[in-house]
Amino acid sequence: xxxxxxxxxxxxxxxxxxxxxxxxxxxxxxxxxxxxxxxxxxxxxxxxxxxxxxxxxxxxxxxxxxxxxxxxxxxxxxxxxxxxxxxxxxxxxxxxxxxxxxxxxxxxxxxxxxxxxxxxxxxxxxxxxxxxxxxxxxxxxxxxxxxxxxxxxxxxxxxxxxxxxxxxxxxxxxxxxxxxxxxxxxxxxxxxxxxxxxxxxxxxxxxxxxxxxxxxxxxxxxxxxxxxxxxxxxxxxxxxxxxxxxxxxxxxxxxxxxxxxxxxxxxxxxxxxxxxxxxxxxxxxxxxxxxxxxxxxxxxxx
Amino acid sequence: xxxxxxxxxxxxxxxxxxxxxxxxxxxxxxxxxxxxxxxxxxxxxxxxxxxxxxxxxxxxxxxxxxxxxxxxxxxxxxxxxxxxxxxxxxxxxxxxxxxxxxxxxxxxxxxxxxxxxxxxxxxxxxxxxxxxxxxxxxxxxxxxxxxxxxxxxxxxxxxxxxxxxxxxxxxxxxxxxxxxxxxxxxxxxxxxxxxxxxxxxxxxxxxxxxxxxxxxxxxxxxxxxxxxxxxxxxxxxxxxxxxxxxxxxxxxxxxxxxxxxxxxxxxxxxxxxxxxxxxxxxx
Numbered sequence: 001x002x003x004x005x006x007x008x009x010x011x012x013x014x015x016x017x018x019x020x021x022x023x024x025x026x027x028x029x030x031x032x033x034x035x036x037x038x039x040x041x042x043x044x045x046x047x048x049x050x051x052x053x054x055x056x057x058x059x060x061x062x063x064x065x066x067x068x069x070x071x072x073x074x075x076x077x078x079x080x081x082x083x084x085x086x087x088x089x090x091x092x093x094x095x096x097x098x099x100x101x102x103x104x105x106x107x108x109x110x111x112x113x114x115x116x117x118x119x120x121x122x123x124x125x126x127x128x129x130x131x132x133x134x135x136x137x138x139x140x141x142x143x144x145x146x147x148x149x150x151x152x153x154x155x156x157x158x159x160x161x162x163x164x165x166x167x168x169x170x171x172x173x174x175x176x177x178x179x180x181x182x183x184x185x186x187x188x189x190x191x192x193x194x195x196x197x198x199x200x201x202x203x204x205x206x207x208x209x210x211x212x213x214x215x216x217x218x219x220x221x222x223x224x225x226x227x228x229x230x231x232x233x234x235x236x237x238x239x240x241x242x243x244x245x246x247x248x249x250x251x252x253x254x255x256x257x258x259x260x261x262x263x264x265x266x267x268x269x270x271x272x273x274x275x276x277x278x279x280x281x282x283x284x285x286x287x288x289x290x291x292x293x294x295x296x297x298x299x300x301x302x
Numbered sequence: 303x304x305x306x307x308x309x310x311x312x313x314x315x316x317x318x319x320x321x322x323x324x325x326x327x328x329x330x331x332x333x334x335x336x337x338x339x340x341x342x343x344x345x346x347x348x349x350x351x352x353x354x355x356x357x358x359x360x361x362x363x364x365x366x367x368x369x370x371x372x373x374x375x376x377x378x379x380x381x382x383x384x385x386x387x388x389x390x391x392x393x394x395x396x397x398x399x400x401x402x403x404x405x406x407x408x409x410x411x412x413x414x415x416x417x418x419x420x421x422x423x424x425x426x427x428x429x430x431x432x433x434x435x436x437x438x439x440x441x442x443x444x445x446x447x448x449x450x451x452x453x454x455x456x457x458x459x460x461x462x463x464x465x466x467x468x469x470x471x472x473x474x475x476x477x478x479x480x481x482x483x484x485x486x487x488x489x490x491x492x493x494x495x496x497x498x499x500x501x502x503x504x505x506x507x508x509x510x511x512x513x514x515x516x517x518x519x520x521x522x523x524x525x526x527x528x529x530x531x532x533x534x535x536x537x538x539x540x541x542x543x544x545x546x547x548x549x550x551x552x553x554x555x556x557x558x559x560x561x562x563x564x565x566x567x568x569x570x571x572x573x574x575x576x577x578x579x580x581x582x583x584x585x
Contacts, residue, residue, distance in 0.1 A: 011408075011489045012403070012404040012407070012408025012409075012410055012489065013404065013408075013410060014404075014489075015400045015401070015403050015404040015408070015489070015493070016400070016401060016404040016405070016410065016416070018397065018400065019397055019400060019401040019420065019460065019464065022397070022453070022456070022457045022460075023419065023420060023423055023457055023461070026423065026431070026435070026453065026454050026457040026458075027422060027423045027426060027431060027457065029434065029438075030430075030431040030432075030433075030434035030435050030438070031426060031430055031431060031434075033433075033434035033437075034430045034431065034433060034434055037433070037434075044433075044437070090328070093321060093325065097321060098321075098325070101318065110325060110329060112572075113329045113332055113333055114328070114329065114332050116332060116333060116336065116565075116568075117332060117335075119514070119564045119565065119567070119568040120518075120560075120561060120564050121517065121518035121519075121520065121535070121536045121560065121564060122518060122520050122536070123520045123536040123537070123539055123540030123560075124536065124539060124540075124557060124560035124561060124564065126540065126543070127539055127540070127543055127553065127556060127557045127560060128335050128336075128339055128557045128561070129335070130543055130553070131339070131550065131553045131554060131557065132335060132338070134550070137350075137354075137355065137549075137550045138355070139338050139342075139355040139356060142354045142355045142356050143355075143356050146354075146356055173331070173332070173335070176332065177332070230425070233427070234427050234428070234429075236429075236520065236521045237520035237521065237536070237540065240520070240524070240540065241540050241543050254429070255427065255429050255521070258429040259429065259432075259521075259525075262432065262433050262436075263525065268433055271429075271433065272433065274429070275427065275429040275430040275432075275433075276430065278427050278429060278430065279426055279427055279430040282425060282426070282427055283422075283425060283426070286425055
């Protein structure tokens with residue numbers, strides 16, 4: 001029988017070969033090259049000069065680098081935490097209230113409406129908001145003026161104090177549909193009798209939300225938080241189109257910081273160091289999430 | 303006993319109104335940017351200058367859209383985006399199916415490691431791959447070509463597909479494979495005649511996702527497609543912002559023709575995507 005097992009398996013390896021070759025060429029080799037380059041000074045032409053960990057030492061002293069990571073923390077708030085919280089409430093209201101009182105159709109139309117920003121390519125979302133937030137001819141300032149709120153008009157993306165908050169608001173708008181859709185699908189999985197039992201026991205909506213919905217949606221909340229956090233760490237398109245990291249470094253993020261060093265400043269070694277740090281953070285976070293999830297599951301099955 | 307009832311009913315109605323008004327406002331916030339862009343994309347530049355962005359257009363004026371379309375040869379960008387997204391969707395599904403066939407049904411030794419290896423293509427930020435890919439593609443004379451992008455995205459999307467499809471193939475009915483083997487069918491035949499047809503639904507979900515994800519990509523196309531004739535929709539619209547000829551109505555026109563394909567795909571694929579999510583196929 002064991003003999004048969006290995007024979008059973010042997011014929012399958014050939015199906016993995018294209019995938020292994022392609023992944024090696026597109027991921028393994030380039031990643032190794034980036035890590036290697038991060039220990040050099042290189043303009044992209046000629047031979048790189050080995051400089052050891054100088055790039056990393058310089059990074060640790062570079063205020064732009066720290067700024068870009070601080071901005072990422074705020075973007076995680078805007079792209080992962082706020083959409084998850086709002087998404088939980090919205091999904092619950094749509095599922096428990098709107099679908100019941102106004103029908104499933106209304107609920108799915110509303111869900112589609114909230115999801116709409118998610119279908120936009122990042123660059124196009126940037127174009128849309130770049131115009132809306134334009135200080136002179138943008139729609140937001142015109143609207144505020146028309147409402148007699150001229151004092152609230154701002155140079156939304158051009159003022160270093162406001163730019164990051166404007167970008168955060170745009171990102172909340174972009175992300176909100178994703179948790180709503182995932183949580184509504186998750187709620188469909190839950191046995192409605194649980195809610196009926198809770199209602200009979202006299203639990204009010206707030207108790208049902210906290211102890212039932214949030215608890216039962218835990219795996220979904222998990223998936224949403226992990227994927228949106230990683231998305232926040234990688235954000236590029238909207239920043240490129242909206243602000244190019246500016247004004248100054250007000251909206252700089254690691255991906256754009258790396259891009260700038262690669263293709264605008266020809267500091268390939270330095271850009272590689274930024275990318276390597278970003279990769280380490282993303283892989284570290286993912287492994288941590290996976291372990292957390294595994295231990296969570298063990299607790300639940302116990 | 304008769305009195306409390308109307309109060310409760312009134313309170314219920316009050317709650318109902320508050321919830322509905324809040325939902326309506328949120329929905330408006332979500333859709334308003336689309337509406338206001340559409341509104342201003344069909345406005346003449348002088349109308350915009352005179353009445354501003356929040357007034358309704360005085361007359362339907364499509365010159366902004368037509369001018370922009372011709373100026374950037376938008377048909378060309380659409381074709382490029384279709385070629386890249388379509389090719390990646392087909393090749394990515396094929397690659398995912400082959401990998402998952404070996405890992406999920408073939409149960410190769412070290413399966414977990416292989417999965418982690420493939421999935422890393424999806425996890426690792428593209429910034430960590432971009433410069434070597436840029437450098438190598440120049441050496442291989444693949445720089446500024448759609449082929450290069452197709453290869454890279456096939457691997458990146460296929461990584462996710464491999465991960466997802468492997469867990470689906472884990473539960474593939476073993477009897478069917480065994481029966482086919484007894485009938486003397488080879489591995490390829492079993493993949494093409496049994497496994498692929500029976501997992502068609504999941505494969506079509508993957509196809510839809512790969513297509514849309516690739517269509518929406520910006521970073522790598524921005525780096526790899528520099529000549530006008532090769533740019534995709536996202537790159538063309540993204541890099542044109544801030545150009546001198548991009549006045550307000552032209553910007554709105556460009557945004558609208560960028561939005562429309564996305565919305566069309568959303569409606570075409572909506573059923574497939576929701577089926578994917580509700581079937582638990584995709585998380």
